[in-house]
Amino acid sequence: MNIGDRIKELRKELKINQKELGNLLNVTQQVISHYECSGSIDASKLSTISKRYNIDIRYFYEERPLSDFKTAVLRPNSTQGPDIPAGWHELLDDVSSLEQDKIRFIETVVRALLKEFSS
Known part of the structure; x- marks a missing residue:
């Protein structure tokens, strides 16, 4: 699974659409689609996602279940x-x-x- 697949998986788990994720990252829905298809995304954007949704950033790079990367307060x-x-x-x-x-x-x-x- 590549980074784009992980972004899509996380988005579906969070029950948010591409437009909502785009709003968080200040990009369009089309850019989110590009991230999901190509896996090409700046690390700063991944950091923004991980901080907003309390997900360890390693989730995007490692082949383990999402539940392993949910961080607790x-x-x-x-x-x-x-x-x-x-x-x-x-x-x-x-x-x-x-x-x-x-x-x-x-x-x-x-x-x-x-x-x-x-x-």
Whole structure:
């Protein structure tokens, strides 16, 4: 599988279309199509994708399943693993199965609530 195949696989896993990915990278849908067909893409673009979707950049270069490269948010100065409250795994699974625009909306609402409760 080449880099273009990996981009397409990731996009399908995230349930986003070429236009949405193009918006992230500030390129057209046609350019995303070119990346997927040719595998020719700047490393900086791959970095942008990996940071936005919390995927280790090695995903694009190594022949292992996507699940091996999904990164978890860790507590600062922690070596104990993800800081996910008990019972939230199912909620996170449900959210991750939504379309990307709905996930962004939920993220916006959660950030607003966090800001409100932190004050």
